[in-house]
Amino acid sequence: MLKIAKGRISYWAVLGAILFMVVQVISNLNLPSLTSDIVNNGVAKGNLGYIWKVGFEMVGFSLLSIVAAICNVFLASRTSQKLGQNLRSDIYKKVINFSNDEFDQIETSSLITRTTNDVVQIQNVAIIMLRMMLMAPIMLVGASFLAYSKDHQLTMVFLVVVPVMLIFIGLLLYFAVPLFQAMQTKTDKINRVFREGLTGVRVIRAFRQDQREQDRFEDANVDYTNNAIKVNTIMALAFPVMTLIMSGTNVAIIWFGSGLIGNQAMEVGNLIAFMTYAMQILMSFMMLSMVFIFIPRAQASAKRIQEVFNQESTIKEENNPTTLPEATKHELKFDHVDYRYRGAEMLALDDIDFQATSGQTVAIIGGTGSGKSTLVNLIPRFYDIESGEISLDGTNIDKLDLKALRDAVALVPQTATLFTGTLRENLLYGNDKATDEDLWHALDIAKATDFVKEDPAGLDLHVEQGGGNFSGGQRQRLAIARALVKRASVYVFDDSFSALDFKTDAELRAALKQDSHIQQSITVIVAQRIATVADADVILVLDNGKLVGKGTHEELKDSCEVYKEIIKSQLREGALPNE
CATH class of the missing domain: 1.20.1560.10 (ABC transporter type 1, transmembrane domain)
Incomplete structure (x- = not known):
């Protein structure tokens, strides 16, 4: 004591x-x-x-x-x-x-x-x-x-x-x-x-x-x-x-x-x-x-x-960490990355290898427990890898200042979490210098403008603990808007469209592609639906932690068995893009 x-x-x-x-x-x-x-x-x-x-x-x-x-x-x-x-x-x-x-x-x-x-x-x-x-x-x-x-x-x-x-x-x-x-x-x-x-x-x-x-x-x-x-x-x-x-x-x-x-x-x-x-x-x-x-x-x-x-943190920073250089073009690279949960015998991710550059959308799909969320959690260093290398703009993220790395990544987790206060306070969470115009722009992209404007309080709308006064889809869209307010190099959407209907999902992704800042950034989307990932520049197919397919929708639907099985399981009206 x-x-x-x-x-x-x-x-x-x-x-x-x-x-x-x-x-x-x-x-x-x-x-x-x-x-x-x-x-x-x-x-x-x-x-x-x-x-x-x-x-x-x-x-x-x-x-x-x-x-x-x-x-x-x-x-x-x-x-x-x-x-x-x-x-x-x-x-x-x-x-x-x-x-x-x-x-x-x-x-x-x-x-x-x-x-x-x-x-x-x-x-x-x-x-x-x-x-x-x-x-x-x-x-x-x-x-x-x-x-x-x-x-x-x-x-x-x-x-x-x-x-x-x-x-x-x-x-x-x-x-x-x-x-x-x-x-x-x-x-x-x-x-x-x-x-x-x-x-x-x-x-x-x-x-x-x-x-x-x-x-x-x-x-x-x-x-x-x-x-x-x-x-x-x-x-x-x-x-x-x-x-x-x-x-x-x-x-x-x-x-x-x-x-x-x-x-x-x-x-x-x-x-x-x-x-x-x-x-x-x-x-x-x-x-x-x-x-x-x-x-x-x-x-x-x-x-x-x-x-x-x-408790010793597994996330160790360098004594003299590197800061991210100013760049107009960004690159995210996974170089033969392995990851294992603490105490586990099996690898959670095995030999993950891909890269993405500014303007590209990387989609990750796979069965439940295949390692999709684990993979995106490695980008902001919520976990540290066992072997291989993850780099952002040419710098190993292990050598980067942790604050600078997380400033460069905007993450929308699977569970949309909102904090007690006002909507404005929640949206400013990642960028306290954002103007009202920036906030409304982010809400517009996230397709959340309508229900926010319906309330007379607008941006000063009260948010209860955990966002209990919003529906699941509304919470999800507000969480997406909060991430968009942050001026990041990499935007990660971890199964963030699952609570949205197909129409809103498609409109939101189209709005993302049209935004000038998003066009200069890298977008990583984790999804369960083929319709959500079909128009991505690169689709990564995971199965039991292994990368079993990499390419566009057109390439994978003929060459990747796991991807074909996912397509077959979703063969119902509105679930798939036009073939």
Whole structure:
């Protein structure tokens, strides 16, 4: 836990919290001694002046303790909140730069839990450490020394009380700590099931699996609840048992102390002070037990967060990366490229070899799982290849500055993702310098102008989370428009026309070909329909990750068996171009 706190907290704030805590504890330790003096030298002797004098000293120490406690709490709270803020920020920065390989290693639900619940656990322990963990040992040592100075005979009571308390605390830790550690995993499970239920609600309803999903969530919820009940039951026992031990300690001190007072071996004021110090000693043990219970849970959270920080990105940048040169003509080249998913035995892509230049459209077609999306994900370096070379404008993309490479590529993924805000904000995502004219031009090419203009808000139309207030086809067209606003060298449409009808598909592709900027760029289209790829300059046919055909529609329909099979499977009216 100290490892992830390093560099994320203010050491001056920690030092200040320690200083104020020391002042608070010293002030509190002085109060029982002053009470003893009032009783012994003021009350017993009827010295009113002495009572007033010591009373003012007690008020002074009390005020000093209050001020020190306020300052300590402020610094401890500020430090813990800053630690949480920095952790969340660093986790987000790390995750946002993950390659797709890293996202495959840690579930999204777990990442959310680590960024929220796990960080909160560390925040809580940070403030506990700056409060209880500092206070407990100082108070324990100070109170023990002062109690011994009041009467060393009565300290024999602690020979019985302390072992009993240590055994109880040990049992508490033994049973509670594993349950606290299990809470994080069970929280992950609840988040995962809940998130799947929300994102897949339409599928759940379509298959009438509402009850099944409710049962899944109920199982996860009951599991978490039962674990929480167990740990809270154990923790609920702590306070009554501690109260019992403290009460028993008081009885023992009064019992033996009264005998000492009767024999005139001890003064009444000293007995009162001793009882207060005894309570401070036992409270110190109680605070330490709380710390030892919460630290393992925070340690488990810290370990989970550290796993995120320790994830080594497979995407490595050169120490001095190359920037893309200014060019009016562009070239994209795959030179015998192989790619394998992490941990997989089989190659996902095997010996992919092709090139495209400005103004050309490269279409990629093949069966489900043939590697189409994998191939286009290699262009912006979402994954790194195993062998071969991918180059853009004559430069190996491995040597390019990653930001410059991704600035040069506009990608429309399979799933159209829109962000909460306005339509304008979404369209400006890739090019914040675009004018309204640029935005309307992109919407016109994407065939999205009509439904945007229908709304009085126009470009300021509100977009709900995930674009939930648009249909699938509308979301797809808006995602295409967003990519077109970006002035890129390579435009990649990863099965982006699947939600469009044939007429809109054809009109959109025709508009793309007529756009002056697109004519100077390279267009890569992944599609399932022959009609979508038929007019491409080069069609790549993939089968099980291998390039089994390359050429135009006219060439492939006679020479490529896989392409012929796709044509046969789509022999229905409107599915194919005119032969």
